Amino acid sequence: MDESAGWREVTAITALKARYCRYLDTKRWAEWRALFTDGFVSDTSAAGGQVVTGADAFVAYIRATLGDGRPTVHQVHNPELELTSATTATGVWALHDVVRLGPGFDLHGYGHYHETYEKQGGTWRIATSALTRVREDIRTPLVAVRLTPRLRDAGAALARRRGL
């Protein structure tokens, strides 16, 4: 590896994981699929899930679980990245995710992704991902997900009139 270009690899892997979250939460499934190696392995068994092998199987599994309409939020933090060769890397990320379980019921999860990455044809992809959990809470927001712009504007206007 060209030592002085390592920042490009770190920046690219950071963006890769960011797109994992963004395409998942905005349901851009074809672009999401392209982020994984074909042989991708997801292991959420330590978090109450299962092992899924193959990127196509994984994407199908997540689409069936979440559906296209259920709002989700995945935000990752605290990267621990290591370049292990010119084309391989490892990473740990802290996760905060919000998943709608039902009307007014949200699951707020906290945990860590333990991952490996591979560079194929100049592009970094996620090769394996194992999830561990620190804690999970179910919360009930007063007003449930996906506020309409009208409702949000009304709330903001109300707060402004009250001088808040």
Next chain:
Amino acid sequence: MDESAGWREVTAITALKARYCRYLDTKRWAEWRALFTDGFVSDTSAAGGQVVTGADAFVAYIRATLGDGRPTVHQVHNPELELTSATTATGVWALHDVVRLGPGFDLHGYGHYHETYEKQGGTWRIATSALTRVREDIRTPLVAVRLTPRLRDAGAALARRRGL
């Protein structure tokens, strides 16, 4: 661009966006203003807001909307940064923000900033920023914002006595 110094640009743009959040949440308006190019354009129309042109107009607009006293939290994650020339860059950031709408009513928002940056006289500044939303929730914390240190200490002491 000196290829080997690219990490300096990425680190500086990351700090720029961090200061955007920190100065906003701590109401350091003069320092906040200095983070934007004079011609800065903010576009929150996709999130129910409007287009504001000019850094001075934008800062005035935000100050009028939030006021100096309303507590806010802006935390950004998942950077997708790209250096497009020696003095320009693009970035996408995931946002989690908390805004007080009224007593006991908080708006928790999740979305993405889509931005461009310019380096002027050695300093990176935010040139444009467009906001999209994934979801927004209104929550009611049991005890509202800005706990006094006394109340917080009392709560912690109580929990400790119960062996929690």
Next chain:
Amino acid sequence: MDESAGWREVTAITALKARYCRYLDTKRWAEWRALFTDGFVSDTSAAGGQVVTGADAFVAYIRATLGDGRPTVHQVHNPELELTSATTATGVWALHDVVRLGPGFDLHGYGHYHETYEKQGGTWRIATSALTRVREDIRTPLVAVRLTPRLRDAGAALARRRGL
């Protein structure tokens, strides 16, 4: 400092702070202790806490306060890192932490760590850390911390049957 290797230092300090959070939240105390210089100083006086001097004293203090069993979440964001010499650096991080105060009572805190780092024998360590707060909320999740996998699966299955 070898200018072209600066990305390694930034990546290492980022991972250092990530491990600070991860080892704290997973109660890996011996590994957590190794992240600090012996003379580490923690100053949370601006956030209602106190000044603790010495890494051993600090680790003992946190273990006594949190205990081994109380679930916590610490996630950091928005890094503002600066390499001030080959072996010293400064950093500001935004913090979101969740601490269980009692059954069904969680403290959600938001603030900033203001820190210095030192490289000793090739390893970066945290030398000083001062905490300031933006706001703190107490929340009551509907179902309290540490959901069992069985309960979580039941909730997800229920939501799925309802077509949510």
